[in-house]
Amino acid sequence: MNLTETDTSLFQRLRFVLVETSHPGNIGAAARAIKTMGFGRLILVNPRFENALSHPDAIAFASGALDILESAQIVKTTEEAVSGCKFVAAVSARLREFSPPILSPREVTERIAYKEEGEVAFIFGSERYGLPNQVVMNCQALINIPANPDYSSLNLAQAIQLLAYESRMAVNVKSDGASQVGFFGQAASNEQIDAMYSHLERALVAIDFLDPENPKKLMPRLKRLFSRAGLEAEEVNILRGISKKILDVSQK
Template sequence: MNLTKTNTSLFNRLRFVLVDTSSPGNVGAAARAIKTMGFSELVLVNPRYPDVLQRDEAIALASGAQDILASARIVETIEQALLGCNFAAALSARLREFSPPVTAPRALALQLAEDVTLTGAVIFGSERYGLPNEIVEKCNVLINIPANPDYSSLNLSQAVQVLAYECRVAASAQETLQGEVAASGIGFQGDTANLVEIEGMFAHLERALIEIDFLDPAHPKKLMPRLKRLFSRAGLETEEVNILRGIANQILTKRRRLDR
């Protein structure tokens, strides 16, 4: 199917982010995987080799997707990789006690395809260690690929291919429906808050909770990760983030007045 890549098309709203990748071959194979499914945005965070995009192994395994390598970006931090995104999904074979809500690739793909306000990133960890907890906790969902429980380890580029495929299938199923809904003008939905706005809100809320002695910074007991998990399920809009920041600001203001 030849899909029309409109501004709201998932093909223009989704990026693939590789963190601490060590193998140039995996970078090339990942570029090939996303191109075969119609995607084009690849971002590398702190790869082992700074010149990975020019390495022979990467170019060879890209096998016709050299344009994806040529346009790929290399950044130093996950925050830089997620600039402009309002939704992030971390992929991991290892479930975490305080992770965001866990979802399957197909459910994630449907969510991204149906909600045209989402500008998403799918994040993959290093071949050896996966993703660290501090990155997983920044994400809206944790993706777990259903696999053989006795041998669930996928190669990095294979995992990229699975996610890219599911997102393409979801995009092809929703493209016509999205156009019809947009044309009807029925219903209301605010702008989805971006990840920078949400992180700022959490920092603001944390200060307020400390001020009212609800949160002990010396013994936080995973309160903030639990709150992040709660709000990840809600799917915050910008106006909702502003309301929560207003509440936090009022708490801090009232506390300062009482302390005078």
């Protein structure tokens, strides 16, 4: 099967988001990694040096993938980078107590390949510090790459190459006739889910279930719970309807 960049599938919908990258060579290597697998969308969040996309090391390591660098975006926040996405996954070797569901690269890519609508994004942290906890908590999944427990550190471009490869293979398997049984509604966007959490939090405060002065870990636990569900837009609307009813009753 011959897959090209013009396919209207995951190749068009998947964004590779790099947060506060420290080394220009890694940006060029990332561009090369995603182009070799047929992808092309690269977004940088606050790279830690000027001229990130035109730096000589970035150009050298891109090794012919200059079109990816030229079309890449630079934004100030992670929220901007994933705006409009229906599914966002963080990539990290460090596990968190209150992370979203932890999935392997293959599990994640099979999931997004079968959902044929909506933008999706993989977020990669800086080489030095990884990803902030808040960014991870706001994702629908945490991708953990199985590796040698005694030496599990991957170079940034290596991690990107692995995710790009698994994404391509997931599309390949799907296109070869594999099918997934069951009904799937429209996936909720990141913005819809964030708004639902805010609405739910206000409702829980209104009925004294959540103490805003001492919230403990209630909202992170609820985010973790709903992340495992893979929320659809109609399900988010139902939860917001429940929250609205709670607020209406509590105000009477």
